[in-house]
Amino acid sequence: MEMKIDKGRVGKNTSLRSYSAILIAMWALTVFGLLLWGLSKTMDGTRRIALHVAKAHFDKDQAFRFWAASHGGVYVPADNRTAPNPYLEHVPERDLQTPSGKNLTLINPAYMLRQLHEDFAELYGVTGHITSLKPLRPQNQADEWEKNALLAFEKGQKEVTEFAEINGRPYLRLIRPLECAKDCLKCHSGYKEGDIRGGVGISLPLHNFLEIQRTEIVTQMVSHGSIFFIGLVGIVLGMKRLEKREGERDQAQKSLRASERKYRGLFDDSRDGVFMTSRAGELLEANQAVLDMFGYTAEEMLGMDVHRLYANSSDRAKFQEVVERSGSVKDYELRVRKKDGTLLDCVLTSNVRLGEDGSVLGYQGIVRDITCQKEAEQGLKTQARELKRSNADLEQFAFVASHDLQEPLRNVSSCVQLLEKRYKGNLGPDADQFMGYALESAARMKELIDDLLTYSRVGTKGKPFEPTNCEEVLDRVLANLASAVAQTGAVITRDPLPAVTGDSTQLVQVFQNLIGNAIKFHRNGQPPTVHVSAQESERQWTFSVRDTGIGIEPQYLDRIFMVFQRLHRKTEYEGTGIGLAIVKKIVDRHRGEVWVESEPGSGTTFYFTIPK
Numbered sequence: 001m002e003m004k005i006d007k008g009r010v011g012k013n014t015s016l017r018s019y020s021a022i023l024i025a026m027w028a029l030t031v032f033g034l035l036l037w038g039l040s041k042t043m044d045g046t047r048r049i050a051l052h053v054a055k056a057h058f059d060k061d062q063a064f065r066f067w068a069a070s071h072g073g074v075y076v077p078a079d080n081r082t083a084p085n086p087y088l089e090h091v092p093e094r095d096l097q098t099p100s101g102k103n104l105t106l107i108n109p110a111y112m113l114r115q116l117h118e119d120f121a122e123l124y125g126v127t128g129h130i131t132s133l134k135p136l137r138p139q140n141q142a143d144e145w146e147k148n149a150l151l152a153f154e155k156g157q158k159e160v161t162e163f164a165e166i167n168g169r170p171y172l173r174l175i176r177p178l179e180c181a182k183d184c185l186k187c188h189s190g191y192k193e194g195d196i197r198g199g200v201g202i203s204l205p206l207h208n209f210l211e212i213q214r215t216e217i218v219t220q221m222v223s224h225g226s227i228f229f230i231g232l233v234g235i236v237l238g239m240k241r242l243e244k245r246e247g248e249r250d251q252a253q254k255s256l257r258a259s260e261r262k263y264r265g266l267f268d269d270s271r272d273g274v275f276m277t278s279r280a281g282e283l284l285e286a287n288q289a290v291l292d293m294f295g296y297t298a299e300e301m302l303g304m305d306v307h308r309l310y311a312n313s314s315d316r317a318k319f320q321e322v323v324e325r326s327g328s329v330k331d332y333e334l335r336v337r338k339k340d341g342t343l344l345d346c347v348l349t350s351n352v353r354l355g356e357d358g359s360v361l362g363y364q365g366i367v368r369d370i371t372c373q374k375e376a377e378q379g380l381k382t383q384a385r386e387l388k389r390s391n392a393d394l395e396q397f398a399f400v401a402s403h404d405l406q407e408p409l410r411n412v413s414s415c416v417q418l419l420e421k422r423y424k425g426n427l428g429p430d431a432d433q434f435m436g437y438a439l440e441s442a443a444r445m446k447e448l449i450d451d452l453l454t455y456s457r458v459g460t461k462g463k464p465f466e467p468t469n470c471e472e473v474l475d476r477v478l479a480n481l482a483s484a485v486a487q488t489g490a491v492i493t494r495d496p497l498p499a500v501t502g503d504s505t506q507l508v509q510v511f512q513n514l515i516g517n518a519i520k521f522h523r524n525g526q527p528p529t530v531h532v533s534a535q536e537s538e539r540q541w542t543f544s545v546r547d548t549g550i551g552i553e554p555q556y557l558d559r560i561f562m563v564f565q566r567l568h569r570k571t572e573y574e575g576t577g578i579g580l581a582i583v584k585k586i587v588d589r590h591r592g593e594v595w596v597e598s599e600p601g602s603g604t605t606f607y608f609t610i611p612k
Contacts, residue, residue, distance in 0.1 A: 016239055016242055016243055016246075017239070019239070020235060020236070020239040023235050024232060024235055027228065027231050027232065027235065028228065031224050031227055031228040031231070032224075034224060035220060035221065035224040038220045038224070039217055039220060042213060042216045042217060042220065043213060046209050046210070046212070046213040047163070049209065050172045050204060050206055050209045051161065051172065051174070053204060054161075054172050054174045054202060054204040055174065057120075057126050057128075057202050057204065058174055058176065058200070058202050061113060061116065061117070061128055061200065061202065062200070064109075064112065064113060064116060065109045065110075065112070065113050065200075066109075068108070068109035068112050068113075069109045073088075073106045073107055073108045073109065073111075073112075074106070074107060074112060075096060075104040075105065075106055075107075076104065076105065076107055077102060077103065077104060077105075078095070078103045078104065078105040081115075082105065082107065082111075082115070083105075084105045085105070085106070085107060085108065085111055087108075087136055087137075088106060088108065091106060093106065094106045110130055113128065113130060113200075114128075114130065116128070117129070117202075125205040126202060126203070126204055126205070127202065127203045128200070128201065128202045128203075129146070129200075129201050129202075129203075130178065130198060130199075130200050131143075131146045131150070131175075131198055131199055131201065132150070132178070132197055132198030132199070133147065133150050133151075133198070134197075134198075135198070140198070142198075142199075145162060145164070145173065146175060146199065146201065148160075149175045149199060149201075150177075150196075150198065150199050153177040153196050153199060154196060158176065158177065159174070159175070159176050160174075160175050160176075161173065161174050161175075163206070166203060169205060169207065170205070170206040170207065170210060171203045171204060171205055171206060172203070172204040172206055173201060173202075173203050173204075174201060174202055174203075174204070175199045175200065175201030175202075176199060176200060176201070177196045177198075177199055178196070178197055178198045178199050178200050179195070179196060179197070180192065180193060180195040180196070180197045249358075253354065253356070256353075256354065270287055270289060270366070271289060272289055272366045272367070272368050273286070273287065273289040273290035273293050273366065273367040273368065273369075274286070274287045274289065274290065274364075274365075274366055274367075275287075275290055275364065275365065275366075275367060276353070276362065276363070276364040277306055277362050277363050277364075278361065278362040279320075279360050279361060279362045279363070281305050281306045281307050281316065282303060282304075282305065282306075283301060283302060283303065283304045283305075283306050284302070284362065285302070286298070286301055286302065290367065293338075293344070293367070293369055294309065294336070294338050294339055295338045295339035295340060296339050300339075308337075309336050309337060310334070310335075310336060310337070311335040311336060311337050311343055312335070315334060315335070319332065319334065319348070319350075320363075323350055323351070323352055323363060324352060324360055327351060327352055328349075328350065328351035328352070329348060329349065329350055329351075329365075330349050331347045331348075331349060332347060332348040332349070332350070333345070333346075333347055333370075334346050334347070334348055336367075344369055344371050345369070345370050345371045345373075345374040346367050346368060346369055346370060346371075347367070347368050347370055348365055348366070348367050349365050349366045349368075350363050350364065350365025350366070351363070351364065351365060412438075413439065416435055416438040416439050417439065419435055420432075420435045420436075420439065463503045463504070463505060463506075464503075465501050465502050465503060465590075466501065466502075466504070467499055467500075467501055468499060468500055468501065468502050468503075468504040468507060469497075469499045470497035470498060470499065470500060470507070470534070470543075471496070471497050472504075473497075473504060473507050473508055473511060474494060474497060474511055474532060476508050477508055477511045477512045477515060478492060478515075480508075480512055481512065481515060481516060481519065484516065484519050484520075485519065488519055488522060488527060488528055489527035489528075490519045490522075490527055490528040490529070490530060491527060491528070491529045491530070492515065492530050492531075492532070493529075493530070493531045493532070494531065494532040494533065495531075495532070495533040495534065496534075497532070497533075497534050497543075498534055498536065498541055500541055500610045500612075501610075501612075502590050502610060503586075503589070503590070506586045506589070506590075507586070509582060509583070509586060510583050510586050510587065510608065511532070511545070513579040513580065513582060513583050514545040514583065514606050515530055515532070515545060516579070517579065517580070518530045518545060518547035518549055518604070521547075521549045521550050521604075522547070522548075522549045522550070523548070523549060523550055523601075526548070528547060528548065528549060529547065529548045530545065530546070530547045531545075531546045531547075532544070532545055532546075533546075539611060539612060540592070540609045540610060540611045540612055541609065541610050541612065542607060542608075542609050543607065543608055543609070543610070544605055544606065544607050545605065545606045546603065546604075546605040547603050547604055547605075548602070548603040549603055549604060550600070550601065551598045551599050551600040551601050551602055551603055551604055552596065552598040552600065552604055553600055554598075554600075557596055557598065560580050560596065561580050561581055561583070561584040561594065562581060583606075583608070587608045587609070587610075590610050590611070591611050592608055592609040592610050592611060593608065593609050594606070594607065594608040594609075595607050595608075
């Protein structure tokens with residue numbers, strides 16, 4: 001068996017290498033063909049551009065010639081370079097003298113164009129030549145190529161071009177027929193208007209064009225070479241990966257067969273249920289733990305259709321889809337049915353069984369009863385729901401109690417106010433004092449009820465969390481505390497504050513309680529100073545409110561966040577002692593922490609965090 005597998009792997013590797021060679025050859029032909037096509041297009045483009053430039057030069061020269069011909073030639077100063085034209089001796093006014101005594105001579109269009117060609121050749125290397133089969137000037141004699149072109153013009157051809165070398169350098173030569181115009185007849189006798197009396201040509205140097213072409217060719221060769229190399233690397237790596245995958249697959253199959261040989265030794269002694277089924281659902285093997293779990297004998301269970309064991313038979317198809325998609329599953333939850341109809345909650349750890357051809361034969365794995373664990377989890381969930389309901393009931397009770405106490409308290413306060421209005425001064429000083437105590441107690445009771453109502457609503461009446469700008473929150477707080485700030489001369493400073501995710505209304509309460517306390521508990525004779533800042537860490541923002549007030553004794557630091565905890569007599573400082581408890585409850589709702597650092601007589605700093 002092992003020899004067969006090894007031979008199979010050798011055969012697969014040989015086939016992959018053959019495919020690799022074919023792919024590489026095809027890739028090389030494709031890239032080389034594209035390179036040849038690109039080079040051909042580049043060279044063709046160079047020729048087209050050069051021809052276009054040559055025609056542009058030619059058209060420019062003809063424009064000059066036509067202009068001069070339309071004016072019958074032009075007068076220029078006579079000098080060594082431009083001597084009087086002997087072919088224009090018959091023209092009466094060939095030579096003129098200006099009133100200032102300057103000598104001018106008439107030059108015809110051909111003469112002018114010849115000088116332009118000489119100047120342009122010196123500047124740009126582009127040369128021009130007027131020629132004819134019967135030239136007036138010997139210098140206009142046609143060379144062999146020009147003769148052939150002139151003969152072709154007599155047969156009706158309109159243009160002749162040639163890529164050639166002149167003095168060892170590449171040039172593009174262009175020549176077109178020179179037709180005899182009416183203005184030409186004064187110099188060229190024996191012609192009539194419209195006759196072909198010669199040709200006008202230019203020679204364009206191709207050095208710069210060929211340099212650009214060479215650069216483009218090198219670029220194309222480098223780019224196509226890079227593409228070929230990248231593709232070659234991709235083909236080689238892809239084939240190596242395929243070889244590796246084939247090797248891994250063969251190794252997996254060998255390992256699976258080895259595990260099947262070891263399987264029998266562990267099968268019978270396992271405390272967990274071990275099973276093996278066909279893909280169709282026939283139970284092929286099951287150990288004693290499976291028999292005990294489902295309450296069947298071996299004779300009853302082996303060969304059984306496992307669909308009968310599922311509480312919902314459609315769960316079998318779902319399990320097959322999951323395990324075949326990934327090859328295995330771990331802790332796959334399932335509900336099954338025992339022989340007596342009892343339902344069990346189980347988890348499966350299973351993998352597929354493959355045949356020699358890689359097809360799925362069935363499944364094998366372990367099944368474990370987690371019914372007791374599920375019942376325990378359900379109990380914990382029930383307790384959590386009960387605890388949540390209990391907390392909600394407590395909050396609702398506090399709210400209802402606080403709300404319902406308002407009405408009798410208002411009645412008591414109203415009655416005492418009526419007594420004070422009607423009988424103040426008539427019942428004696430003690431009665432007036434008692435009525436004052438009653439009104440003060442009623443007001444304090446109302447304040448306590450309001451604070452208790454606020455405390456109870458923190459968890460139930462809060463708004464959903466949303467992005468909140470703490471700069472705007474602090475602005476609202478300072479507006480609310482404007483009167484207290486003005487009365488005490490308090491100085492409030494702050495660092496830049498961030499935006500957080502939270503309940504903006506409740507964050508106003510937090511800052512207002514902390515800053516309000518800092519203003520309230522200031523040292524006598526010294527205006528309160530308060531500074532608000534925030535520090536960023538990886539997971540949260542830490543806010544601080546620091547003051548220079550009277551401070552807090554160390555033994556009270558653990559008590560101040562409890563409900564109705566007051567450290568001073570009401571005659572000294574107003575309040576119910578619930579403000580910091582509200583702060584703590586709001587910060588708890590925001591999943592943060594709150595604490596305090598203080599030095600008696602020097603000031604206090606409150607800290608709280610808001611997670612990012």
